[in-house]
Amino acid sequence: MGEAEQEFDRRARTREIQAEFAARGDALGWFDALYQEAAGDNEKIPWADLEPNRYLVAYAKKVGLKGDGQSALVIGCGLGDDARYLDDLGFKVTAFDISPTAIEWARRLHSDREITFEVMDLFEPFRGWLGAFDLVLEVYTIQPLPLEMRERTIDAVASFLAPGGELAVVTRGREDDEEPDELPWPMSRQELSRFETHGLVQKFFEVMPGDDETPQPRFVVTYKK
Numbered sequence: 001m002g003e004a005e006q007e008f009d010r011r012a013r014t015r016e017i018q019a020e021f022a023a024r025g026d027a028l029g030w031f032d033a034l035y036q037e038a039a040g041d042n043e044k045i046p047w048a049d050l051e052p053n054r055y056l057v058a059y060a061k062k063v064g065l066k067g068d069g070q071s072a073l074v075i076g077c078g079l080g081d082d083a084r085y086l087d088d089l090g091f092k093v094t095a096f097d098i099s100p101t102a103i104e105w106a107r108r109l110h111s112d113r114e115i116t117f118e119v120m121d122l123f124e125p126f127r128g129w130l131g132a133f134d135l136v137l138e139v140y141t142i143q144p145l146p147l148e149m150r151e152r153t154i155d156a157v158a159s160f161l162a163p164g165g166e167l168a169v170v171t172r173g174r175e176d177d178e179e180p181d182e183l184p185w186p187m188s189r190q191e192l193s194r195f196e197t198h199g200l201v202q203k204f205f206e207v208m209p210g211d212d213e214t215p216q217p218r219f220v221v222t223y224k225k
């Protein structure tokens with residue numbers, strides 16, 4: 001099977017599993033089901049390429065992002081490659097995901113690092129994490145959650161930032177008047193502006209081109225609290 005067919009198949013299967021759970025009124029359970037079904041084969045998971053996100057890397061290089069021991073929280077970290085990248089940059093990294101299977105996998109992949117990986121639901125976090133992190137990173141975790149949950153999701157993502165902290169968001173982007181049709185549902189600038197209701201000031205906004213398989217543009221956006 002060619003690369004393009006494989007990509008088509010894994011995305012079709014992902015949408016199938018998501019739809020099965022959604023039909024039962026469960027917006028979140030499908031993530032762990034997909035990781036479980038993959039049974040250790042990252043090629044079964046559309047977003048898991050065992051590399052740090054290339055838009056994040058481009059941003060970090062552009063601004064010279066450095067941790068110098070500051071704390072970072074990676075939201076919906078999946079297999080942890082972005083967490084590892086922030087560790088490389090000198091951050092003290094905590095990363096979480098709702099999927100126990102993903103977290104177990106990430107711990108195995110990055111056992112050579114002092115990254116704290118936790119199973120955690122974004123909507124029921126440890127209270128001690130609220131307002132606690134110098135950098136919060138969100139890559140592709142808002143976009144696969146239903147549009148009806150978008151405001152709640154944005155509020156939850158914003159809640160972890162310490163005063164003076166920075167939030168970095170990498171997401172598929174869409175125009176404000178564009179109707180998103182299928183999973184993942186890209187974010188619009190209007191939706192993103194909700195971050196600013198949490199005392200965040202936008203510092204960086206770049207539209208980057210998608211790739212051959214997923215051509216939607218990416219928005220890379222950062223905010224300071």
Ligand SMILES: C[S@@+](CC[C@H](N)C(=O)[O-])C[C@H]1O[C@@H](n2cnc3c(N)ncnc32)[C@H](O)[C@@H]1O
Nearest residue numbers: 031047076077078097098099121122139140141
């Ligand atoms: C599209 S994947 C992206 C994973 C990773 N950020 C990446 O770019 O490779 C979305 C991730 O968010 C996690 N996730 C979804 N809902 C979550 C929630 N409520 N709390 C924590 N993690 C969640 C999923 O399990 C999944 O690993």
